[in-house]
Amino acid sequence: MASELERRIVEVIRFLREGEVVSYGDIANDAGFPGRSRAVGRVLAASTDVYDLPWWRVVNSTGRLVPGHEAEQAQLLRAEGVSVDNGRVKAAMYGRFRPVRRSNP
DNA sequence: TATATGACGACGA
DNA sequence: ATCGTCGCCATAT
Numbered sequence: 001m002a003s004e005l006e007r008r009i010v011e012v013i014r015f016l017r018e019g020e021v022v023s024y025g026d027i028a029n030d031a032g033f034p035g036r037s038r039a040v041g042r043v044l045a046a047s048t049d050v051y052d053l054p055w056w057r058v059v060n061s062t063g064r065l066v067p068g069h070e071a072e073q074a075q076l077l078r079a080e081g082v083s084v085d086n087g088r089v090k091a092a093m094y095g096r097f098r099p100v101r102r103s104n105p
Numbered sequence: 106t107a108t109a110t111g112a113c114g115a116c117g118a
Numbered sequence: 119a120t121c122g123t124c125g126c127c128a129t130a131t
Binding site: 023024025028035036037038039040041042043044045048055058059060061062064065066067068069 | 111112113114115
């Protein structure tokens with residue numbers, strides 16, 4: 001049985017659209033559980049296939065791709081028109097993803 | 106009960 | 119820009 005936290009997280013990820021890239025922290029915030037980014041990673045790692053979620057549209061707060069799935073994720077993202085460079089989402093202009101520190105906003 | 110771990114994030118060096 | 123440390127917290131051992 002899924003917890004409230006897990007249900008909310010899954011719901012938020014399910015609604016991500018093509019070309020929309022968000023961070024774990026963004027999802028935690030949208031789910032109503034700010035600061036619980038690790039829970040987002042845990043849910044994805046454990047049940048991506050179960051819920052059939054667009055896991056590739058989730059990156060960390062610095063734009064880094066998912067460890068161990070970088071090649072596939074980069075391919076999936078580029079197929080949606082998202083630029084990926086050296087294991088990173090290239091710019092801060094996709095979806096709600098925003099880097100924490102931008103030297104040149 | 107106690108530690109270790111991790112698809113994270115903020116910060117400082 | 120990159121790396122290490124620390125806070126966080128559910129699971130695993």
